[in-house]
Amino acid sequence: MTYHDISGKFGKKLNIKKIAFFSCSGILFLVLLIPAIIVLGAAELRSKVVWRSPIRNMVLSVPVISDGVLYFGTMNDIDLPAFYALDATSGKQLWIAPLDGVVMNSPVLTDDSVCFGVNDGFFYCLDRENGGQLWEFSPEQRDLDAATCDSCALLFNTPVIENNVIYLSSHDNNVYALDAQTGHINWVFSTGGSISDAPAIVDGIIYVGSYDGYVYLLDSATGQEVRHYLVPSPVPMDSGYYSGVHATPLVDGTTIYAVNGPLMAIDIQNGEVKWQVLDSTKYKDQITGSPFFFEDLIIVTTTDAIYAIDKTSGETDWKYSNIKGSVYFTPTLHEEVIYVGGSSGYLYGIQAETGKQVFQYNLKYLDLLSYTNFFGNMVFPPGVDEQNIYVKWYKNLYAIQK
Numbered sequence: 001m002t003y004h005d006i007s008g009k010f011g012k013k014l015n016i017k018k019i020a021f022f023s024c025s026g027i028l029f030l031v032l033l034i035p036a037i038i039v040l041g042a043a044e045l046r047s048k049v050v051w052r053s054p055i056r057n058m059v060l061s062v063p064v065i066s067d068g069v070l071y072f073g074t075m076n077d078i079d080l081p082a083f084y085a086l087d088a089t090s091g092k093q094l095w096i097a098p099l100d101g102v103v104m105n106s107p108v109l110t111d112d113s114v115c116f117g118v119n120d121g122f123f124y125c126l127d128r129e130n131g132g133q134l135w136e137f138s139p140e141q142r143d144l145d146a147a148t149c150d151s152c153a154l155l156f157n158t159p160v161i162e163n164n165v166i167y168l169s170s171h172d173n174n175v176y177a178l179d180a181q182t183g184h185i186n187w188v189f190s191t192g193g194s195i196s197d198a199p200a201i202v203d204g205i206i207y208v209g210s211y212d213g214y215v216y217l218l219d220s221a222t223g224q225e226v227r228h229y230l231v232p233s234p235v236p237m238d239s240g241y242y243s244g245v246h247a248t249p250l251v252d253g254t255t256i257y258a259v260n261g262p263l264m265a266i267d268i269q270n271g272e273v274k275w276q277v278l279d280s281t282k283y284k285d286q287i288t289g290s291p292f293f294f295e296d297l298i299i300v301t302t303t304d305a306i307y308a309i310d311k312t313s314g315e316t317d318w319k320y321s322n323i324k325g326s327v328y329f330t331p332t333l334h335e336e337v338i339y340v341g342g343s344s345g346y347l348y349g350i351q352a353e354t355g356k357q358v359f360q361y362n363l364k365y366l367d368l369l370s371y372t373n374f375f376g377n378m379v380f381p382p383g384v385d386e387q388n389i390y391v392k393w394y395k396n397l398y399a400i401q402k
Contacts, residue, residue: 001197002032002190005024006064009020020184021125022222023293024171027393028344029176032232033332035213037273037312038291039287041243041336042365042366042368044311044365045361045362045363045365045366045400046047046260046365047398048077048368049366049400049401049402050091050387050388050399050400051090051399052091052366052395052396052398052399053086053091053092053093053265053395053396053397054062054072054395055392055396055397056078056079056395057074057075057076057077057079057081057082057365058074058075058077058376058378058392059072059073059075059152059380059392059397060075060102060103060104060105060159060329060380061073061105061106061380061381062105062106062332062381062383063105063382063383063390063397064107064108064109064114064383064384065363065383065384065385065390066109067087068085068088068089068127068259069085069086069087069088069274070084070085070087070088070242070383070390070397071083071084071085071096071107071109071114071128071199072084072103072106072245072383073099073102073103073107073116073118074102074103074106075102075103075104076102077361078395080098080099081098081099081102081103081118081285082096082097082098082347083096083097083099083107083114083116083124083126083131084096084334085114086095086208086397088385088388088390088399089345089400090120090332091397094309095130095131096131097126097133097235098130098160098202099118099383100118100120100122101119101120101121101122102117102118102119103116103118103119103157104119104155105116105117105118105156105157105198107159108158108160108161108166108179109128109160109161110125110127110161110164110180113125113126113128113134114126114128114273115159115161115166116156117155117157117159117168117170118156121138121139122136122137122138122212123136123137123138123156123177123178123183124136124137125141125161125166125180125183126262129182129357131327134184135183135214136183136273137176137178137185139170139172139174139176139182139353142286144273144366150210155170155171156168156169156171156355157170157195157196157197157198157199158168158197158198159198160198160199160200160201160218162201162333163182163187163363164179164180164268165177165178165179165180165186165218166178166179166180167199167200167201167206167220167280169197169208170195171194171196171316172330173190173191173192173193173194173195173210173339174188174189174190174191174195174252175188175189175191175195175199175206175208175216175218175223177220177223178344178350186223186272187222187223188223189215189216189218189225190401191208191210191216192210192212192214193210193211193212193213193244194210194244195208195209195210195211195362196211196246197209197247197248198290199247199248200248200250200251201220202251204220204221204225205218205219205220206219206220207232207248207249207251207256208249209244209245209246209247209248209249209258209259210244211245211246211251212244212335213230213232213233213242213244213260214228214229214231215228215229215231215245215249215256215258215266217288219230221369223269226371228270229256229258229266230260231245231258231264231266232264232273233260233261234260234261234262234276234279235261243260243261244260245259245260246259246290246385247259247287247289247290248290250291250292250293252296252311254268255267255268255274255297255311256268256269256270256313257291257358257359258313259277259290259291260286261286261287262277262279263276263277263278263287263291263309264268264274264276264288264299265311272318274314275314275395276314277307277314277316278302278307280291283358285304286302286303287299287300288301288302288303288327288328288329288333288338289327289328289329289330290329290330291309292330293311293338294308294333294352294353295353296309296310296311296312297308297309297311297317297352298310298392299331299333299338299352300380301325301327301329301330301331301340303326303327303328304321304323304327305319305321305323306319306320306327306331306338306340306350306355307353318355320348320350321332322357322360323342323346323347323348324342324344324346325342325343325344325345325346325377326342327340327341327342327343328378329341329380329381330381331350331381332381332382332383332384333385334385335386336351336352336353337349337350337351337352337384338350338351338352339381339384339389340381341378341379341380341381341382341391342379343377343378343379344377345362345363345370345377345379346360346361346362346363346379347360347363347379347382347389348360348361361400363379363391363393364377366393366394366396366398367393367395367396368391369394370394373394379391379393384402386402387401387402388400388402389401389402390402
């Protein structure tokens with residue numbers, strides 16, 4: 001075998017020891033650089049922390065902020081589930097109400113109460129001042145036989161309120177109108193399928209989507225059906241794809257915007273589909289959460305990106321896809337900024353008008369021990385006010401200065 005001396009080409013023979021030294025030095029540099037970046041990033045984010053409050057359970061839904069108080073419920077992954085009222089300025093726990101079931105959606109407020117659903121099949125209204133129970137509602141009150149009620153351990157969606165009436169949709173196919181002061185049932189309307197998101201109220205009409213594939217329009221005073229619209233599925237019913245309207249409908253003067261796989265614009269006058277977008281029926285880039293308006297745009301979240309869709313044409317105005325992991329929940333919109341969390345520990349701020357990134361926070365920097373929490377990297381939608389972002393991470397709820 002012949003060996004070639006390449007010293008003439010490079011001017012001198014290769015020095016294996018020097019190569020090894022510089023290679024090891026480079027590796028050592030990277031080993032030291034990565035922790036340094038983490039420490040600097042942690043210091044920068046921690047400098048924005050106004051307070052933290054020990055909440056060990058997950059908070060799946062957006063905390064509601066009113067009169068300087070945060071209201072939210074928790075899961076039961078570590079401690080027993082509970083509902084909390086925290087001082088928004090200091091993070092001090094004002095009161096805690098223990099629960100038998102978990103809270104998966106945001107509450108609604110009246111002047112003196114905070115009302116929310118629990119997955120034990122009950123809907124509660126508590127005194128905003130002290131957390132004492134004012135009333136409770138469960139569908140079994142209609143048949144008075146909870147022992148034989150197979151659908152009582154159901155899920156209620158985020159409620160909406162208007163004119164002292166709470167409108168509540170549920171996985172038992174029904175929409176309920178409850179007196180906000182007493183919990184008395186004003187009316188019940190049954191759809192042909194489960195309801196997985198909140199109803200909408202526009203000009204005295206309730207709009208609610210059902211897994212039977214329809215959007216129903218109901219008179220808010222009586223519960224009588226005004227009309228219903230079929231939101232066609234993009235795939236055959238026997239395809240194995242679980243179709244149905246699974247988001248809160250959006251409504252303007254002429255159009256209903258609903259999700260049944262794709263986002264569709266339906267003409268209110270004739271029920272025809274004007275346009276449809278994001279019609280993926282695969283897990284990748286499916287629509288998650290509920291779309292919402294920003295001026296003439298519809299903001300739509302998918303597992304892989306945030307889209308802004310022109311509500312008239314259905315054309316994409318902008319797309320933000322710099323997301324680590326996936327997104328599964330409706331973002332929070334506040335003062336023209338979209339706040340959205342991913343499944344890899346990051347919280348993002350995106351300009352609603354342009355889709356430009358305002359910030360990207362790695363919440364693992366808030367508590368370096370969270371790097372060991374391999375199965376808990378989901379960032380759920382935050383609450384936001386003029387001063388702070390309120391977000392749950394690892395074992396604490398944080399107030400982060402905007």
